[in-house]
Amino acid sequence: MKLSIRRFPLKTRMVLLLGLIALLQTGALGLFALHYLTSALEEQMGERALHVAKTIASIPQVIQSVETGDSTELQPLSLTLADKTQALFVVIGDRNGLRLAHPNPERLGFSMSDDDDDAVSPTLAYGLAQVTRAEGSLGLSMRARAPIYDAAGEQVIGLVSVGYLLDKVDLYISRYRLTMTMVILLAFAFSVLTAVWFASHFKKAIFGLEPEEIGRLFQERNATLQSVREGIIAINTRGEITTVNQAALSILDLPNEQNIIGKPVTDLLPNSRMPEVLTSDQAQFDQEIRVGDRVLIVNRVPLHQSGKVVGVVSSFRRKDELHQLGQKLSRIQQYADSLRSQAHEYSNKLHTIAGLIQIGANDKALAIIGQETRDHQALIHLLVEAVPDPVLAGCLLGKYNRARELGLVLEIDPDSQMRDLPEWIPREQLVSILGNLLDNAFEATLNHGGHGKPILLTMTDLGDDLIFEIEDRGPGIPDDQQALIFTKGFTSKARAGHGLGLHLVNSLLQQLNGTITIEPGDPEGSRFTVYIPKQQAVKPSPMTGAAND
Incomplete structure (x- = not known):
């Protein structure tokens, strides 16, 4: 079964990860240190061997014995020098590379090239002192070779080879290796303890959640926000x-x-x-x-x-989202009122026509039917020609029937037209503006005893503005109240629940960058004129300081 690290809790993962990193780091540093120490010790040992070889090569007794080839004198001397310098060996050869002194007497007289020909030849041929690491007859050693010059110091007459076994280096390294292993284990233990502390602190900071849970919560948070x-x-x-x-x-x-x-x-x-x-x-x-x-x-x-x-x-x-919802409900209410008014009105007329037929007054019944047909056909024809927008036309038809139900007459100027209605103007706002103004005109006319009197509506889309003019037959509005009638809650009526319609009209016109004016009617009442620009106003950007949040 494949084991995934994600199956472990975050704390365990962090401890394993940090511990492994610490182990790898300290292990790599330890190996590097041991390698560096080994190299340094070998280099130091080689320099020591070279120094000893050069010193022996400059001893007059050695020079004289090499010139004469006196192996009898050189052999004990080499052993004494090796003992004093703690060297593994001191080997002395003549100009031909033949051994004159060697720890093993049996090898006397044989060529030193048996041990390291690459080092012997340059020393004898060019007088070069060299340090090498080689496997000789006595084992692996760091050895140094120095030329022996004659008494005049001009000609190479032999060479001295001094060596130190590398097993001492291994002994030193073994001691350091044990120390380094202890340091690595202590560093690993410290890293594990640090990882445990850090993981506990980190888990507390993220409320004990696992990374996968945080990722899921982050996705849920983004989805929720959007x-x-x-x-x-x-x-x-x-x-x-x-x-x-x-x-x-x-x-x-x-x-x-x-x-x-x-x-x-x-x-x-x-x-x-x-x-x-x-x-x-x-x-x-x-x-x-x-x-x-x-x-x-x-x-x-x-x-x-x-x-x-x-x-x-x-x-x-x-805030206007609530207003928009209210406006939509108001529109539905208007449609319902329109249907109710039509049903009520036609019910009465049907009863009248049925009564006329029963009493034999067929001509009167036909006249009523014809008049009703002509009135509605004329209104529908006007709306179809002048107001192609179905929402606005439906609102006006409903208000026409509502006026008739109230005993009023809504007259729409036959020269009116509203064909160029911009798409950017919300139809529910336009319907709410006209609906509230017409309801206000109906109520003002009724309260002034205006049964049977006409309320006039004129519309035009010529020019740069949409213009709606509504004239009632009410008592008119005093000059001192004209500036107050658009204030929320202000009303001249004694009954509660008024003072909202004109305030809503004014608020909607502000959103559409429109205006409304009030003038005396002819011969009585008031004339409300609404101006709504066809071009949408450029909204100020909140980046220039128009916003508060």
Whole structure:
């Protein structure tokens, strides 16, 4: 069975890895030290042998005996010199390389080239002193050869060879090898203890998790960050961005993640209050800020580790998401009201037509049917020609039926047109603006006793703006209230639940960079005129200081 190191816990892996590294390092250093020591001892031994050989070669007695070939005098002298210098041997040869002195008398008279011809020849031929490591007749040794010159010092008349056995080097190395082995074992034990301490500390720092668990949690964290619709930004103690999800990039119009990770948050968001939370260690919840043309709800929470603040996480979402949901529900409610109004109105008319037929007034019944058909056909024809957008046309048709149900008349200027409706304008916002203004006109007209009176709607898309003009038959708006009617909660009505429609209209127009004006109606009431530019306004970048988080 194949054994994988991943099967072991992180602590065990770290101990094994660090211990193995320490063992390899100390072992390699030990081998290098022993090799270096061996080389140094051999070199030292060779230099000593050379020094002894040169000293013997310069002794007058040796020079005289070599010149005369007196082996009888050289033989005991070489043994005495070898004993005094603690050399393995001292061998003396004549100019032909024949032994005149040797520890083994049986080898006297034989050529020294039997031991090392490469060293003998250069010494005799050129007078070169040499150190060699060779296997001789007495064993493996470090030997040195020095030439013997005549009394005048001009001619080589022989040579001296001094050797030291290398078994002494092995003896010295054995002693150091034992010491080095002890050092290696102590270093290994120390490394294991250090690895155990470090692994325990490291495991504590990562909350006892294994690397595979950390990797899985990291992937889950990234997937979670990218799946949530709220924007998330995190910074470290230096105020540098460490985490950001795609929702945050989209909401704040920031570049891609690779371009902002590691940058100070104040460089991208100059007015960010995240550094303030980093300093104060106080969380901030549900704070409303404006970023360009958007309103955000922001939370900022400090991150703690070992009782210290190590960063800040900020989450935020667009406030208008709730408004958009409300607008969609409002649209559905409008459609439901429209269907209910039509069902109620047609039910009444069907009962009327049925009654006329029962009493024999067929002509009257046909007249009502024809009138109803003509009115709706005219309205539908106008909407099809002037308002191709089905959402806007459906809203107007619903409001037309709602007006009839309330006993009012919604008149749409036959010269109106709204064909050039830009794609960037959200249809639910446009429907919410018109719907609230028309509902406000219906209520104002009814409260002023305006049953049967017309509410006028004019639309045009000529020029650079979309223009909607709604004129009611209400009591009008005093000059001192015109600046207040768009304030949230302000209403001139005694009943609760009012004061939100015009505030929502104004908020939506601000998002669309539009405006609204109020003028007196003709001959009574008020005229609301809405201007929405066709060209989308350029949004200020949060990188230039428009954002607060």
